[in-house]
Amino acid sequence: DAVMTQTPLSLSVTPGQPASISCKSSQSLLYSDGKTYLYWYLQKTGQPPHLLIYEVSKRFSGVPDRFSGSGSGTDFTLKISRVEADDVGVYYCMQSMQHPPTFGGGTKVDI
Amino acid sequence: QVQLVQSGAEVKKPGASVKVSCKASGYTITDSYVHWVRQAPGQGLEWMGWLSPKSGSTKSAQKFQGRVTMTGDTSISTAYMELSGLTSDDTAVYYCARSRAFDYWGQGTLITVSS
Numbered sequence: 001d002a003v004m005t006q007t008p009l010s011l012s013v014t015p016g017q018p019a020s021i022s023c024k025s026s027q028s029l030l031y032s033d034g035k036t037y038l039y040w041y042l043q044k045t046g047q048p049p050h051l052l053i054y055e056v057s058k059r060f061s062g063v064p065d066r067f068s069g070s071g072s073g074t075d076f077t078l079k080i081s082r083v084e085a086d087d088v089g090v091y092y093c094m095q096s097m098q099h100p101p102t103f104g105g106g107t108k109v110d111i
Numbered sequence: 112q113v114q115l116v117q118s119g120a121e122v123k124k125p126g127a128s129v130k131v132s133c134k135a136s137g138y139t140i141t142d143s144y145v146h147w148v149r150q151a152p153g154q155g156l157e158w159m160g161w162l163s164p165k166s167g168s169t170k171s172a173q174k175f176q177g178r179v180t181m182t183g184d185t186s187i188s189t190a191y192m193e194l195s196g197l198t199s200d201d202t203a204v205y206y207c208a209r210s211r212a213f214d215y216w217g218q219g220t221l222i223t224v225s226s
Contacts, residue, residue: 039212048206048216049156060214092156096211100172101146103156 002027002095006104013083013111021107023076023093030073030097037097040069040078043106044089052091053078085111113137115207115217122223128195131220133207135188141165143210145190147181149203150219159205162190197224 003026013019029036036056041049051060053069056076066081080087088111093104118132133145147159160171164183171179180193190207204219 037211041213048208048219049213050216051212051214054212054214094156094213096213099170101158101213103158106155 001100002029002098002102004093004095004102004104006091006093006107008107009105010108010110013080013087013109015085015111016082019080019083019087019109021078021091021093021109023071023078023104025074025076025095027098028073029076029095036072037095038069038071038076039094039096040067041092041094042087042089043092049092083109083111113209113215115209115215117205117207117217117220120221120223122225123197125198125224125226127197127224128193129197129222130191130193131205131207131222133190133192133217135190135209138209140183140188140190141185145181145183146208146210146213147179147192148206148208148213150206151200151203154203157203159192162192164190194222197222199224 005024007022029038038056040053043049052063052067057069068079070077090106090108092106114136116134123129141164144161146161149157162169162181169181178195183190202224204221206219207217209215
């Protein structure tokens, strides 16, 4: 199974400042079709996760442009350019390049 | 708009089975796989398996093989996940999610296993 390792475990941020979360996979997530199946989700307290970024860097519908994803192969990063109070929660990366899909352990972001 | 609406919370005794439903709307359920993910209290996300509503084929995580059954009823756009042999370790919120991207999620169903 591809092991997804997120750092840091927690992050305390100041509104208006940038934030960055790292996700490293134990295996390359580049598939033979040329796509990289790496995703980012935010789970707010008491809610299901919701998709922020798909295929490394594509923002999902309605996601503010302060969120951006980058990386390739095994190393990926989620960046928030200017953190807002509404961005608090736990962020997860996930790979679905290979079976089984696996999630990172999560990064808790608070203000 | 795409929505996945799950059945309500349940309390089960050890050894029992539970069946959770996930009703899809806003898209054709046969167009995408449905995944099942669970989250134990205070823990992260654990993938359980997927169902192809179109073909009925399924694949589950090794951990749940022999204990989980995923089915669908396309006539009512609903997917089901049944977990048997419940123990206290199965106490969790169970989610359904759509497609390889897990782009839409159900609201979650809390299953509590307690004697």
